[in-house]
Amino acid sequence: MSELEVLVELQELDTRLAQLSHRSETLPEHRQIVELRAEDARLGEQLAKITSETEVLRQAQRDREAEVQGLEDKIAKSTSALYGGEMTSPKEATALQNEIDSILRRQAVVEDQIIELMEQIEPFALEEAEIEGKRTVGGETLRDVDQLLAATQTEIEAERRAVNKERAEVEERGGVDLVALYDRNRNRMGDHTAVGRLVGTSCGACFLGISAVEIDRIRRLPSNEPSECPECGALLIR
């Protein structure tokens, strides 16, 4: 086996590293996460719109509820005055009773308004609940996808570490000079074409034929001396 075989090994390992990087970057979960986040943002906007549109109605409901509370307090106070024995005359008692009746009438009116407001708010509230439900489900899916992505990335990372370890061993076997030559060529030519096997009289990287004179020269080189394809510059394995 040619001493230059380590170049092929390095190229294969680098190809695997590049494939791992590519796989890690193009995992479908990346896209899914982007889509889920966009959907959640869209639902969030929809929810905010409905909430802001119904705020006037909700404020009206709160105002009337506060008013009812005030009316109930007044009734309680007047009732306790009426039956507390503080009355000095029946006339005063009648006036107080009339006041209580009038407050009760107002209370009935306001309570009807509250019911009406609640009926107006209800379809919006249902829509809000539906959107919140969708967001909850989306959030759970997002967590699942996140976990799946993390697990796959951990797997890829372990594989990357194993390949890097293997590469370090090959580097040690290849020696500093050969590795430096390979790295230079790879930086210049890219991952898959830095090294080519000589197949007959053709370069395995560019598939072009090499002239008989060049082939002859290359074949005469010592087995450990690297040579380059005169056509593409790939390091030739012979």
Ligand SMILES: [Zn+2]
């Ligand atoms: Zn070539």
